[in-house]
Structure formats: structure tokens, C-alpha cells
Amino acid sequence: MVEFAYTAIDTQGTVIRGTLEAESEGAVLTILRRRGHIPMRIGAPTHFAPTRLMCGLTLRRPDLRRAELAAITRELAVMLGAGQDIDRALRFLAETSVRLRVRRVMEGVRTMVRDGRALHAAMGHYPGSFPRLYLGMVRAAEATGDLAPTMERLALLLERERALTSTVQSAMIYPAILTLAAIGSITLLLTTVLPQFTPLFTQNGVALPASTRMLIQAGNWLSRDGLAIPPILLVLTLLGRALIHRAPLRLRVDRWLLALPIAGPLIGEILAARFARLLGTLLENGVPILTALAIIREATTNRAAIAAIDAATQNAKAGYGLATTLEAAKVFPARMVHLLRLGEETAQLGPMALRAANIHEDQGRIAIQRLVALLVPAITIIMGLLVAGIVSSLLLAMLSLNDLAQ
Incomplete structure (x- = not known):
């Protein structure tokens, strides 16, 4: 045994x-x-935990990235749809992939399938590569014999999630670069430009304005102890993440994020798009509603959304509708709740959930564009005000020096 x-x-x-x-x-x-x-x-x-080196690093087998998983799922869908058997499809992926980790995972899955294991069981040996949602849908597809259509749905799901994530990441690149440039420029002014004028002021005994003295002290501190800032920020970030991951505090933080004026609606649109996409894909694949909610809960990180899903699961067991519970939770946008209620009333919950996902993905992209449109000028204005403050402090000191000379 x-x-x-x-x-x-x-x-x-x-x-x-x-x-x-x-x-x-x-x-x-x-x-x-x-x-x-x-x-x-x-x-x-x-x-046991994964093997650790003496320095504390963890030895883990390489996992597939989401982009790689989406690509191999699309290729599997194409080959299975063309009538290829699963062994030949897995062999093709293992032989043609240019990435070593993809070849290793595909070879491992193919070996276990050839030994008589089910595809979802073979993929389950690589939990870091194949999420539970993926395994659950493959298992259901193997039971019904609809593996090719399921792979098509999974490929579409992964591609849509990747596109939405890429949109968010790409939109944040320019504001991030602008922020770093602003920080670098101000640091350069305080540590390089301002110290050039300090001897001139001190040698002539000028009574410096309070703002100029404060800037000189800030520049001296940055020059002396500035290298300590990154480690301090790193420690504070790690401590903050550890505190936030505690369930009660995490729930309050997630609810607070959803209530923010501009970022809140964006987070809500992304949550709604992901929830509706997962729900529609699972239901269209024949997964029961309770099982679908359990799988979605495992794939959700927002504690406020998890609480809403838990409440919906309990009420679904009692025979209540999904939309009513989600509406009471006030986590997801009203549009998604309305479409889900319409789907429940017409017995088309799966298709309506997918339509809701398409709508909220589009709304999410619009919200991202709006956020970036506000961030860029805001960062520019803040940077301009800070630089203007530094320059005005220098000018005040120069005027004091001029008054002393007269």
C-alpha cells in the first residue's frame, strides 16, 4: 500500500x-x-517543504508560465480538433517546444498518460504549471469525451486573462518610468546641485530661509544615509505584506481598495471580468454550479470577492439564486449582477456570464486608459511643483545674499 x-x-x-x-x-x-x-x-x-539550500533558497522544479500554458493549450485544442490523439499531440508539443521547461513538463505528462493515467491526473503532478481550474475542466471533459472543445474554451480563457493582465502591466509602464524619473531628478537636485551653493551661503553668513535650510538638511541626509532607504523600504514592504495577508486585515484592505474613487472601479471591473469568465467557462463545460463556485474561490485572491463567493455558495445550497447574493455583497458591478440574474431567469447562466465577461473586460480597458490619463499629468504636475519649490528656495537664498551685499 x-x-x-x-x-x-x-x-x-x-x-x-x-x-x-x-x-x-x-x-x-x-x-x-x-x-x-x-x-x-x-x-x-x-x-516536507521543497528542498532548501543552506542559504535559504528553495529548489523547485520549473513551472510553466501562464503565457506558455496558454500557448500549449491552444496547440492542444487545434491538434485534438483536427483528430489527433492525445499521445501524438503531447509528443508534438514535447518535440517542437524551444523552452526546456515546456519540454520537460510535456514529456512527463506524456509518459504518465502512456502508462495509463488520465490526462488530468498526469497534469496534476505539476500543480505549479496547471491550476486547479484547469485540472477540473480537463477532468470533466475526459468524463464527457469533449476534450477538444474544452481545450478550446481553456485556451480562450487563458488568452483573455493574459490579454487583460498585459493591458494593466503595459499601461503602468509609462507612469512608473515617469515616477522614477521624477524621484531621480529631485534626488539629483538635492544631492548634487544644492550642495554647490551651500558654501557660498555659509561663507557669507547669510540667514537662510527655513525652506532652504530644510532642503540642505534633506540633501545632506540623502548623501550620507540615502543607501539605507532601499533596504528600509524592502523591510517595510515585506512587513506590510505579512500584515495584510492576515485574513481580517486583508478583508478590510480589499474592501477599502474597492471603495477608492478611481482605482476602485477598475479593480471591480477586473474582478467581475475574471469571475464571469471563469463561471461561464465552467458552466459551459458541464461543471455543476457548486463545484464551479468552489473552483472560482480557489482562483480568487481578493478577500471581499471570496466572502461574496462563500455567501453565494451557502445560499445556492439552500436553493437561492446566485445574482441575489452577489448583489447583497456589493462587491461586483451592478451590470454583471443584472446579466447573471437574466441568465438565471432564462436558464442561460453560462452564456450570459461569458457575455458579462466580454463587457467587463472592455470596461476594464477603458478604466485603465482613464486611470493612466489621470496619472501621467498628475505625476508631471507633482514633479513640477517639487522642482519649483527647490528652485524657489535657492532663489530666496540668493536674494538674501544679494541683500547682504548691498
Whole structure:
């Protein structure tokens, strides 16, 4: 008998984890199904953390990036749709990939599939590469025999998520560069330009204005202790993240972020687009609503959204509609809630969720453009005001020197 670790969804739609002793993974699969559970992943038990070097670094096998996962999913969808069997499709991916980690993962999955394991079970041995949502949809597709259409839906899901993430990251590049340029310019003025005038003021005994004295002290401090700022910021960031990740505080922070004037609507649109896309994709793939909500909960990081999903799950078990609970939570935009209610009333929840996802992805892009349009001039104005303040302080000191000369 061998001990296996498993992740499954129970009859109440809750994600459960545990270990079982059995002769093979197939036996574990049979036991879980007899209990009414939906297996998500079966593999070797993880009693120990990943191997660590003496310096504290963690040795981990390389995982697929989301862009790589989207690419191989699209290729699998194309090949399976063209009538290729899964073994030939996996071999093609393993042989043609230019990245070593993709080849290793595909070769490992193909080897386990050739040994008789199900595709989702083989992929489950690489949890860092294939998320639970992915494994759950592949498992459902293998049960119904609709693997090719499911891969097409997964590819579309991953590509849409990647496009939305890339839009956010690309939009933030210019404001980030502008902010760094502003910080660099002000630091240069305080540590290089301003000290050139300091001897002139001190040698002539000029009574410097308070603003000029403050700037000189700031420049001296930056020149002397400025290198300590990055480590201090790093420590404060790590401490802040550790505090924020505590459940009660994290929930308050996430709710506060959603209530912000400009960034809040953007976060809400992104949350709505992701929730609706996941819900629609899972329902269209034949996943029950409770199981779909459990999978979405695992893929969600915003604590306010998780609380709303938990409430929706409990009410769904009692027979209440999804839209009513989400509306009461006041986390997701009213547009998405209205479309989900319409889908429930017409028995078209999956298609309506996908339509809602398309709408909120477009609204998210508009919100990003609006945020960038506000950030760039705001940063420019703040930088101009700071530089003007430094220059005016120098001019005041020069005028004091001129008065002394007269």
C-alpha cells in the first residue's frame, strides 16, 4: 500500500485535501468517487517543504508560465480538433517546444498518460504549471469525451486573462518610468546641485530661509544615509505584506481598495471580468454550479470577492439564486449582477456570464486608459511643483545674499 495525497471537491462543493493509502492512483480515484467526491489532483504526499539550500533558497522544479500554458493549450485544442490523439499531440508539443521547461513538463505528462493515467491526473503532478481550474475542466471533459472543445474554451480563457493582465502591466509602464524619473531628478537636485551653493551661503553668513535650510538638511541626509532607504523600504514592504495577508486585515484592505474613487472601479471591473469568465467557462463545460463556485474561490485572491463567493455558495445550497447574493455583497458591478440574474431567469447562466465577461473586460480597458490619463499629468504636475519649490528656495537664498551685499 502506498500513501497518496489528494485534492477533491465534496458533495457540498467544498475543496478538501487529505491522504489515502491505496495500491494505485486509480484505486484512490475509485475511493473518492464512491464517497461522492470530485477528484481534482492525486499525487505523492507533500510532508516536507521543497528542498532548501543552506542559504535559504528553495529548489523547485520549473513551472510553466501562464503565457506558455496558454500557448500549449491552444496547440492542444487545434491538434485534438483536427483528430489527433492525445499521445501524438503531447509528443508534438514535447518535440517542437524551444523552452526546456515546456519540454520537460510535456514529456512527463506524456509518459504518465502512456502508462495509463488520465490526462488530468498526469497534469496534476505539476500543480505549479496547471491550476486547479484547469485540472477540473480537463477532468470533466475526459468524463464527457469533449476534450477538444474544452481545450478550446481553456485556451480562450487563458488568452483573455493574459490579454487583460498585459493591458494593466503595459499601461503602468509609462507612469512608473515617469515616477522614477521624477524621484531621480529631485534626488539629483538635492544631492548634487544644492550642495554647490551651500558654501557660498555659509561663507557669507547669510540667514537662510527655513525652506532652504530644510532642503540642505534633506540633501545632506540623502548623501550620507540615502543607501539605507532601499533596504528600509524592502523591510517595510515585506512587513506590510505579512500584515495584510492576515485574513481580517486583508478583508478590510480589499474592501477599502474597492471603495477608492478611481482605482476602485477598475479593480471591480477586473474582478467581475475574471469571475464571469471563469463561471461561464465552467458552466459551459458541464461543471455543476457548486463545484464551479468552489473552483472560482480557489482562483480568487481578493478577500471581499471570496466572502461574496462563500455567501453565494451557502445560499445556492439552500436553493437561492446566485445574482441575489452577489448583489447583497456589493462587491461586483451592478451590470454583471443584472446579466447573471437574466441568465438565471432564462436558464442561460453560462452564456450570459461569458457575455458579462466580454463587457467587463472592455470596461476594464477603458478604466485603465482613464486611470493612466489621470496619472501621467498628475505625476508631471507633482514633479513640477517639487522642482519649483527647490528652485524657489535657492532663489530666496540668493536674494538674501544679494541683500547682504548691498
